[in-house]
Amino acid sequence: MKHPPALLQYSFLAVMFTLLIGSTGCSRKEALPEPAPADSLGRINQWLLDSMRAFYYWSEEIPAAPDFKQATPLFFKSLLSTNDRFSWITNQQDVIPDGNSYTNYGFHYAWVQVAGYDGYVGVVTFVSRFSAAGEAGWTRGMYFTAVNGTRVTAQNMEQANTVLHTSGNVRVTMAAIVDNTVQPGNEVTLSHILFGENPFQLTSTFTAGGIATGYLFYNQFSEMHDDDMLAVFDKLRRAQVTELILDLRYNPGGSVPRSAMMAVMIATQLKENDVYAIYEGNKKLGRRERTLKEVLQTANSTAGNDYALLKKRLLPLQRIFILTTGGTASAAEMLINNLRPYITVVQIGATTTGKDEASFVIRDGRVPRQIPWEIHPIVYKLFNKNNQGAYHHGLVPAYPVNELAALPLYAIGSSKDPLIRKALEMIYGMDIPEGTPLRQLPEIPVRVVYASAAGQAKNAMVQVAR
Numbered sequence: 001m002k003h004p005p006a007l008l009q010y011s012f013l014a015v016m017f018t019l020l021i022g023s024t025g026c027s028r029k030e031a032l033p034e035p036a037p038a039d040s041l042g043r044i045n046q047w048l049l050d051s052m053r054a055f056y057y058w059s060e061e062i063p064a065a066p067d068f069k070q071a072t073p074l075f076f077k078s079l080l081s082t083n084d085r086f087s088w089i090t091n092q093q094d095v096i097p098d099g100n101s102y103t104n105y106g107f108h109y110a111w112v113q114v115a116g117y118d119g120y121v122g123v124v125t126f127v128s129r130f131s132a133a134g135e136a137g138w139t140r141g142m143y144f145t146a147v148n149g150t151r152v153t154a155q156n157m158e159q160a161n162t163v164l165h166t167s168g169n170v171r172v173t174m175a176a177i178v179d180n181t182v183q184p185g186n187e188v189t190l191s192h193i194l195f196g197e198n199p200f201q202l203t204s205t206f207t208a209g210g211i212a213t214g215y216l217f218y219n220q221f222s223e224m225h226d227d228d229m230l231a232v233f234d235k236l237r238r239a240q241v242t243e244l245i246l247d248l249r250y251n252p253g254g255s256v257p258r259s260a261m262m263a264v265m266i267a268t269q270l271k272e273n274d275v276y277a278i279y280e281g282n283k284k285l286g287r288r289e290r291t292l293k294e295v296l297q298t299a300n301s302t303a304g305n306d307y308a309l310l311k312k313r314l315l316p317l318q319r320i321f322i323l324t325t326g327g328t329a330s331a332a333e334m335l336i337n338n339l340r341p342y343i344t345v346v347q348i349g350a351t352t353t354g355k356d357e358a359s360f361v362i363r364d365g366r367v368p369r370q371i372p373w374e375i376h377p378i379v380y381k382l383f384n385k386n387n388q389g390a391y392h393h394g395l396v397p398a399y400p401v402n403e404l405a406a407l408p409l410y411a412i413g414s415s416k417d418p419l420i421r422k423a424l425e426m427i428y429g430m431d432i433p434e435g436t437p438l439r440q441l442p443e444i445p446v447r448v449v450y451a452s453a454a455g456q457a458k459n460a461m462v463q464v465a466r
Contacts, residue, residue, distance in 0.1 A: 042068045045075045047371060051362045052079050056087075057378045059282045072373055083392075086357060087377045101164040105190045106131015107138060108250055108327065109164070110404055111157060117182040120152045121145055121175065123409060126250050128197050132190040141409035145184050146173035167192035177407065199225060199254075200232050202413045205239045206424060208433035214241035214315070215420065217412050218262075221254025221331045226261070226303035233265045233313035242316055245423045247323045247412070249349060249403070253330020257299040260292055263335060264310040266320055267342035272307045277338055278387065279358060279380040319344035321423040324397060329353035334382055336395055341385040346426065349401055349419050351394035356382050399426075 045068045053059050058081035066078050076089045090096050102108055106128040111120040122144040127133045145151055147160040148171050163170055169192070174185040199220040206213040214236040236244070244266065260276055270276075276292040279285075292307070299305040322336055324347055333352050339345050358380040364371035383389035401418050403409070410416040415424055415432050424432045 041072065044072055044371060044373065045070070048072065048076060048373065048375060049079065051375065052076075052377055054284060055282070055360055055362065055377060055379050057081075057282055057357070057381065058084060059284075076375065084378055086355060087359070087375070089373060089375045091372045092374070093372075099165050099167055102126075102128070104165065104167045104192045105133050105170065106195055107133035109144075111152065112404060112407070114177065114180070114182055114407075116180065118153075119145060119182075120154070120157060121177070121182055122152065122172075123404065123407065125403075125409065126412070128195060130197055131195045132193050134195075136188055136190060140411060141407075143175040143177060143182075144172045145175040145182065146187075147171070149173070149187075198228060200228050203232055203235055204413050205236075205241060206415065206428075206433045208428050208431060211243060211427060212239055212241045213243040213245060213424070213427055214239060215245045215247065215413055217247040219251055221251070221256075221258040221262075221335075223255045223258060223300060223304070226258075226299070226301045229258070229261060230303050230309070230313060233315065236315055237313055243319070243321070243427050244315060244317055245321045245323065245420060247420070248328050248332045248335075249323050249325040249419065250327045251329070251332040252327065253332050253334075253355070255299075256331055256334065257295055257304055259331045259335040259338070260295040261299070261304055261310060263339055263342075264292065264296075264307065265313045265315060266317060267339055268314060268317065270339075270342040274342070275385040277334070278383040278385070278389075280383060280389075281380050285379065317343065319346055321346045321348060321426070323419040323423070324349040324352050324395065325403065326350055326353060326394070328395075330355045333391065333395055337382070337388060337391060338384040340388065346399070346423070347395060347397040348399045348422050349397050349403070351396050352391075354392045354394035356389050356391045358382060 045066075049062070049066065052062055056062065056079070061081045062079050066075060068075070070078065072091075073089055073095050080087055088097055107124055108126040109122045109124050112123055114121050124133070124138055124140055124142040124144070126140055127138045147163050150156060150160070151173075152160045169189060171187050171189050173187045176183045176185055197219070199218055199222045200216070201219050202215070202217040204215045206215065216232060216236070246266075256277070263270055263276070270292060272293045273291050275289050276295050277290045279288045279290065281287070296305045296307060296310075303309065320339065320343055322345055324332075324336070328336075328349075329352060333355060336345055336347060336352070337356075357378045359376045360379045361374055361376055363369075363374035381389060399422055401422050403418055405418065413420070415421060415434055421432065
């Protein structure tokens with residue numbers, strides 16, 4: 001197996017890695033050119049090009065003679081493959097990743113058409129309780145019809161989306177649907193705030209006919225809640241669940257070791273020395289197998305890297321039901337794909353995002369830093385133990401269910417929710433039990449006052465086993 005160039009430091013982030021490249025960061029044989037002064041466009045672009053040629057998954061598609069006179073963001077874009085949907089670049093100042101309504105205001109939404117209404121209705125699909133939307137009292141299933149005073153239609157929907165995905169202040173006109181008639185309501189102003197949350201939003205059980213089914217809504221593979229993950233699976237084990245519904249419908253991914261943590265407590269057949277993931281890079285990086293133990297050891301806590309500790313919480317499952325939408329991505333998709341060799345996975349909902357890829361963060365690691373840019377190029381394609389991957393078009397559910405097929409939306413965890421109901425029908429038939437909430441994990445409201453980078457605000461860094 002080929003190994004990374006000597007002394008390179010890198011770590012996982014989301015289905016992403018972090019690579020710090022400095023003046024002593026590479027072996028002499030593999031060294032990238034010395035980073036150029038920040039005021040030299042040509043030399044900065046040369047550093048960028050050399051980095052991409054060394055690590056980019058589609059390195060063979062990079063133009064032989066790119067235009068070094070282009071501004072760095074445009075130069076970076078000129079190097080990308082037409083197959084690349086996820087690579088990006090930032091200087092953490094005026095060139096930053098695009099925002100969205102969730103990171104800015106704490107809610108997801110969908111536009112829908114309602115018969116008899118000449119326009120689009122916004123449906124709130126998820127709200128973080130400590131966000132601007134949460135503090136305004138928003139809940140899943142609420143409606144709105146206008147943004148900054150403009151009623152949303154097919155002609156201006158994209159403009160409305162741009163406003164909602166841009167931080168600042170936004171005015172939203174709430175609405176109600178009464179007797180199939182859309183009725184505009186009060187206007188609410190949301191202000192962009194930074195917020196934190198516990199990704200374990202809800203744990204509950206459904207019980208009937210001697211069968212206990214656990215339900216877990218998990219919103220992000222966060223490295224800040226290892227003890228919470230153990231506590232959640234302790235509760236499910238004490239409830240003697242033999243079936244599990246894992247709701248990843250809005251989970252954008254996160255830490256790879258956390259996906260491995262969860263896999264240990266779900267899949268009976270998965271052992272410590274079994275292959276958990278395979279990474280396929282360009283010709284230089286090659287193909288690398290990683291065992292479950294190797295992935296767990298990159299976790300930064302005892303709760304996350306102790307296989308025996310995790311195995312004590314193993315649930316006696318023969319299968320797992322996983323709920324997905326187009327918002328299910330990255331490490332969430334990786335968990336689904338990488339569980340399949342070890343347990344029957346019943347996927348319900350909609351096709352996932354299709355991020356079967358991993359990234360390094362490449363930056364100048366010298367102190368003081370001389371290159372102001374960092375790049376997040378796709379470096380690996382991801383596969384499970386059986387070499388199953390290539391899900392760039394998304395993981396397709398065995399049982400397609402559209403949660404927005406009919407309104408109103410029900411609360412997360414409700415047996416009336418169409419995705420949850422499908423899983424319960426498969427477990428219990430048509431005699432579906434109501435859920436019994438387990439005590440939710442205590443949450444401390446926080447308002448984040450600093451974030452070093454968009455990607456790092458969600459996930460801590462963990463080191464990759466070599």
